[in-house]
Amino acid sequence: MEIRTTFRKRLRDIQDELLAMGSMVEKALSRSVEALKNRDLKLANQIIADDQKINKKRFDIEETCIQLIATQQPMAGDLRTLISVLNIVSELERIGDHAEGIAKIVVMIGDEPPLKPLIDIPRMTEKTVDMLHRSLDAFLNCDENTAKSIATEDDEVDQLYNQVYRELVSYMVEDPKTITRATRLLWVAHNLERCADRVTNICERIVFTVTGKMYEINVSRY
Amino acid sequence: MSLNYALLNERTIPKNETKLKTEKVNLFYGAFQALRTISLDIPKQSITAIIGPSGCGKSSFLRLFNRMNDLIIEARVDGAVAIDDINIYDRDIDVVELRKRVGMVFQKPNPFPISVFENVAFGPKRHGKTNRSELEGIVERSLRQAALWDEVKDKLGQSALALSGGQQQRLCIARVLAVEPEVILMDEPCSALDPIATLKIEDLMRSLSDDYTIVIVTHNMQQAARVSDMAAFLMMEEDRAGTLVEYGPTSQLFTNPKDKRTEDYITGRFG
Numbered sequence: 001m002e003i004r005t006t007f008r009k010r011l012r013d014i015q016d017e018l019l020a021m022g023s024m025v026e027k028a029l030s031r032s033v034e035a036l037k038n039r040d041l042k043l044a045n046q047i048i049a050d051d052q053k054i055n056k057k058r059f060d061i062e063e064t065c066i067q068l069i070a071t072q073q074p075m076a077g078d079l080r081t082l083i084s085v086l087n088i089v090s091e092l093e094r095i096g097d098h099a100e101g102i103a104k105i106v107v108m109i110g111d112e113p114p115l116k117p118l119i120d121i122p123r124m125t126e127k128t129v130d131m132l133h134r135s136l137d138a139f140l141n142c143d144e145n146t147a148k149s150i151a152t153e154d155d156e157v158d159q160l161y162n163q164v165y166r167e168l169v170s171y172m173v174e175d176p177k178t179i180t181r182a183t184r185l186l187w188v189a190h191n192l193e194r195c196a197d198r199v200t201n202i203c204e205r206i207v208f209t210v211t212g213k214m215y216e217i218n219v220s221r222y
Numbered sequence: 223m224s225l226n227y228a229l230l231n232e233r234t235i236p237k238n239e240t241k242l243k244t245e246k247v248n249l250f251y252g253a254f255q256a257l258r259t260i261s262l263d264i265p266k267q268s269i270t271a272i273i274g275p276s277g278c279g280k281s282s283f284l285r286l287f288n289r290m291n292d293l294i295i296e297a298r299v300d301g302a303v304a305i306d307d308i309n310i311y312d313r314d315i316d317v318v319e320l321r322k323r324v325g326m327v328f329q330k331p332n333p334f335p336i337s338v339f340e341n342v343a344f345g346p347k348r349h350g351k352t353n354r355s356e357l358e359g360i361v362e363r364s365l366r367q368a369a370l371w372d373e374v375k376d377k378l379g380q381s382a383l384a385l386s387g388g389q390q391q392r393l394c395i396a397r398v399l400a401v402e403p404e405v406i407l408m409d410e411p412c413s414a415l416d417p418i419a420t421l422k423i424e425d426l427m428r429s430l431s432d433d434y435t436i437v438i439v440t441h442n443m444q445q446a447a448r449v450s451d452m453a454a455f456l457m458m459e460e461d462r463a464g465t466l467v468e469y470g471p472t473s474q475l476f477t478n479p480k481d482k483r484t485e486d487y488i489t490g491r492f493g
Contacts, residue, residue, distance in 0.1 A: 070447065070473075070477045
């Protein structure tokens with residue numbers, strides 16, 4: 001006979017909500033770079049407006065966690081799960097802000113001619129969104145090893161960022177007229193690099209949920 | 223305090239109906255006032271917990287709903303206590319019928335020293351049911367509802383006293399359910415049980431609240447938080463009369479109480 005069925009159900013509901021929020025954030029991030037590639041101002045403005053929904057989702061999940069902690073006295077793994085959810089929603093919300101930040105840069109760029117074809121920035125996005133997606137799966141499956149391995153993949157995003165940085169700096173050195181446009185792209189890349197760092201933080205929370213141990217897995221160089 | 227239904231969690235309380243209501247209730251034991259002007263609406267098909275320090279009148283308040291206080295000489299109630307808007311302290315109320323509608327589970331499991339089957343069949347028999355197969359149906363249904371059937375179905379003829387404490391308490395709940403009540407009052411139903419048996423009773427309460435209105439008195443604040451939809455905090459005044467300090471959805475009372483005295487009590491600053 002399973003006991004505490006109502007509590008277990010509410011815990012599962014929270015995890016479902018977390019996944020739903022994760023998918024909102026993934027979508028925002030992918031679309032922000034899509035908007036950049038296509039100079040789609042309408043899409044960019046939509047992403048900026050939708051960020052409010054992500055923020056609300058975060059507060060809703062936090063409130064449910066607080067209620068469960070206050071009323072259900074979760075212990076051990078259940079307590080660690082709830083504490084991790086509180087941390088993870090905060091990381092997700094910040095990733096949402098980075099997506100919004102990219103969308104704002106798209107609006108700022110407006111219809112300026114493109115500096116160069118975008119290659120590494122979309123790669124960074126794809127990699128980061130993939131890491132984020134798999135990290136939330138790992139959380140759901142309590143998969144500590146996958147979490148650790150995802151965190152090491154942050155190095156790939158860092159390398160891409162480094163490449164973008166060097167390339168953009170060379171543009172600026174060659175032709176100072178490109179400085180404004182290059183700087184904006186650099187901001188975009190920096191937002192993406194930070195997103196991958198936040199995925200690493202999520203992975204640390206997964207390790208904590210499973211093992212109870214708190215430590216940094218992969219310290220970013222940026 | 224009347225209910226603000228908008229604050230209730232719709233997932234846990236499906237019906238926006240008041241089942242039990244007290245209006246400016248005062249309870250006296252002789253010259254001693256045990257409860258002072260308590261007004262409270264208790265929603266149908268939900269669990270309402272009454273919490274508060276020892277001696278604040280929690281059990282006295284609970285016993286208003288099946289007129290158990292009538293059994294105490296010199297007890298006197300004024301104000302109204304209503305079930306489905308009918309004042310149960312009116313003269314023409316049949317108390318036996320009332321106690322059939324309002325069942326009660328006590329602190330210590332108190333099965334009768336007879337078989338498991340006879341314990342559950344006791345109430346229906348007293349209310350005139352004698353047909354064996356009908357009684358068998360009632361006993362099985364009640365034991366299933368009390369999540370006990372699988373554990374006792376092969377020992378229905380054995381003495382109820384041979385069951386564990388947790389099983390005995392679920393048997394007492396089955397005994398209450400056998401007479402098909404609408405309201406179940408629980409006075410510290412888990413205080414004599416171990417933690418696992420306690421959690422089983424709490425699960426049972428949750429599933430019963432789909433059909434019944436449950437009011438529980440508990441010293442165990444954590445239990446009130448875990449199991450209830452609504453919570454009422456009672457406190458003693460200087461003359462030791464119990465008064466209602468705060469009443470609201472459990473999730474709110476335990477995370478953001480409106481009254482400082484509630485905050486002080488639930489955070490362990492007094493009591």
